[in-house]
Amino acid sequence: MSIGAVPGTGPATGPLSVVRKATRKTFEDLPTDRTLVMGVLNVTDNSFSDGGENFDAGKAIDHGLRMHYAGADIIDIGGESTAPGTEEVSVADEQARILPVVEALVKAGVYVSVDTRHTETARAALEYGEVMINDVSGVNHEADMPQLIAETGARYIVMHNRGNSKTMDGLAEYDNLVSEVVAETQQVIDTFLAAGVKKEQLIVDPGLGFSKTAEHNWQLLKHLTEFEKLGYPVLIGASRKRFLGTLLAEHNTEAMEPRQRDHATAAITALVAQEGAWCVRVHSVVSNLDAVKTVAARQAAE
Template identity: 50%
Template sequence: MGVVNVTPDSFSDGGEWFTPDAALRHGLSLIAEGADILDVGGESTRPGAERVPEGEELRRVIPVIREFTARGVPVSVDTTRAAVAQAAVEAGAVIINDVSGGLADPEIHQVVARTGVVYVAMHWRGHADVMDRLAHYDDVVTDVRTELAQRVTELRAAGVADHQIVLDPGLGFAKPGSANWPLLARLDELLADGFPVLVGASRKRFLGHLLAGADGQPAAPLERDRATAAISALAAAAGAWCVRVHEAQGTADAVRVASAWTGARNVGEDAR
């Protein structure tokens, strides 16, 4: 899943793809590099970001979604708003990627049930301007699984079928750096709940801290792509359904390696 931020204030690319033409060029480049899906978002969820009006979010994403779908590109809309999700599906989006899991706008579950599209429910505790104050866990993996199970219960109650649901542990959202690694290392526990899993580690803060230089300064977002590709390979080998990334070619190569690795291992196990 290649990220197309149609925003002026993204943490990862600083508004480089803010205009529709630039977003279109970038998205098609991601597809050429190996992305299977484009995730189009019009509202930054970087820590501390303020919300944009609904009308502005619609203005940013709908023309871009129409352009991609007209070219046969599978599109996911990255939104927490029911009205934006509905308009995006009408424009051709086949996935709703909701970082709030429906907590920001519960009506979005009705959109999912009504349209039948795939829905990514991410673990979330609050909007970008407050999420860092909500990062308290007993056991982060257990707590995330429990809270995602609540989202599944709410989705089912709204009439959403299980085959529509994808879960996302929400790396970096209301999670300090150290809390993200157990979610990755114990990905099998989240997979055990029976739903496809999306991993969105790309260029996140915890990678910047991991790659900090001798002076202790975190690596800049654009310097985190190799580490992102490593996580993509490990997530693929663990059985993740999809990884969401800003740079596609490194991850596409990494996933091919993981596929060959696990395929050879499975052949060896079958032969024994």
């Protein structure tokens, strides 16, 4: 099937212009001997990290395949920027952006994660096969999302967050950051378990940058073991985030641009892999895959 045949895309060019049907990868097929690498695929026109270069579905599919062939274990597809201050996208627009990409990548044998806050979009994506749902809503998830996850048996990422893109920065106030974030994450977990979701379906994410200051992010990274004590795989999404741009800024000038934060991202990947993180969500696949393989080799040495 050519990319051009996917609804909503134009003629395709380049070495990855043909998406061949392949054996569909499942969660059980993912590596277990190292931290996994999840490649970020933003099908948006206002992504903070890439400026919307994959907004066209054909380009998005090409980029997703390139990350897959570069070694990404999971491709996380999102149609709505959740950076602070961004406007929300309607469910209809979100689906028009991502569903052709989800369909093409699943058919190509890619293990897909769908970055969505909406039950309706998650349900539509699951029609294409086994996909993971990555929901950044946190404590404000849609009321019918737990039931969908219970009914379908889909893997679901519970990410800590308060509010939405317009309000979360104003909600970054904690008396005891780590214990409160862990407790609020457990609260969301309990809601899903009560709906019939099985423990093995869930993954947790501390939500770096979501209702967190830069200092909060560093504290959570330092206390990663507190999230591991919850008893679920832990996903870390630090890639290119603004707290890294602030860290790398020289002489108190403006923060480094997103693409200039990849070396710092790989450093964090190595650190959290050493701490036992299940997966890292990143924009640059190769450097972070190198990092997790290096850590795994060191840990395997006798």
